[in-house]
Amino acid sequence: MKPAIEIRGLQFSYPDGKAALRGVSFSITEGECVGLVGPNGSGKSTLLLHLNGILPEEYPKISNVIICGKQLSRESATDIRRDVGLLFQDPDDQLFCPTVFEDVAFGPQQFGSSEEEVKNAVAKALEQTGLLGSEFRSPHHLSSGEKRRVCLAGVLACDPKVLALDEPTSNLDPRGKRSLIKTLQSISATKIIATHDLEMVVELCSRTILLDQGAIIADGPTQQLLGDEELMLAHG
Ligand code: ADP
Numbered sequence: 001m002k003p004a005i006e007i008r009g010l011q012f013s014y015p016d017g018k019a020a021l022r023g024v025s026f027s028i029t030e031g032e033c034v035g036l037v038g039p040n041g042s043g044k045s046t047l048l049l050h051l052n053g054i055l056p057e058e059y060p061k062i063s064n065v066i067i068c069g070k071q072l073s074r075e076s077a078t079d080i081r082r083d084v085g086l087l088f089q090d091p092d093d094q095l096f097c098p099t100v101f102e103d104v105a106f107g108p109q110q111f112g113s114s115e116e117e118v119k120n121a122v123a124k125a126l127e128q129t130g131l132l133g134s135e136f137r138s139p140h141h142l143s144s145g146e147k148r149r150v151c152l153a154g155v156l157a158c159d160p161k162v163l164a165l166d167e168p169t170s171n172l173d174p175r176g177k178r179s180l181i182k183t184l185q186s187i188s189a190t191k192i193i194a195t196h197d198l199e200m201v202v203e204l205c206s207r208t209i210l211l212d213q214g215a216i217i218a219d220g221p222t223q224q225l226l227g228d229e230e231l232m233l234a235h236g
């Protein structure tokens with residue numbers, strides 16, 4: 001099986017000098033579903049922002065991010081954005097259209113799908129996220145859980161090869177969470193899920209990566225990692 005995500009010695013500091021990633025390396029095979037856990041500030045969101053080239057602002061000559069066999073570069077970035085669907089931690093960073101329909105349709109429209117294809121992709125994504133009937137509501141009038149579902153619908157509508165989800169269950173009620181887990185189980189894309197929701201990790205991810213202070217502390221079978229009480233307590 002080919003790797004869908006390859007990260008080689010990734011380091012990143014924010015402009016204020018704060019080192020957020022200190023030499024992170026891992027590889028995720030096509031179709032794998034991997035949990036990314038760790039305390040607040042450990043670098044989970046920063047790592048996910050590297051997967052579709054939102055960070056860094058300027059790509060190095062030899063990038064240490066390789067997605068579906070393509071090394072991230074200025075030339076490959078458009079393709080890579082198409083391959084990787086990223087759900088932001090904060091839904092307000094992702095929603096900007098006057099209606100739910102337009103927001104969910106935005107991605108497929110950008111990728112040049114026909115009107116018919118866009119309509120079908122939006123309908124399917126709204127169904128997968130339990131939002132059918134909300135097409136003409138304003139995203140800004142929705143609850144935070146509903147906003148998160150609209151964001152996810154926008155990502156799913158693009159049918160990406162890789163799903164990178166940043167705290168997808170935060171603000172979801174128990175029913176919303178159950179249905180999210182079911183939806184994700186039904187999608188064959190490679191997944192990496194940053195979360196504090198260990199219950200979801202156990203259900204969805206056979207493998208887990210534990211990050212702390214910008215470094216990988218452990219990477220292995222979920223049962224083994226989460227079962228290691230000492231390790232889990234030591235890293236929040
Ligand atoms: P996590 O998602 O695991 O909570 P983050 O990736 O958000 O961690 O943050 C990693 C580190 O980078 C933290 O110390 C955080 O304060 C810092 N950081 C995150 N975003 C920014 C930013 N835009 N500017 C400066 N520092 C940031």
Ligand code: MG
Nearest residue numbers: 044045046089
């Ligand atoms: Mg985060």
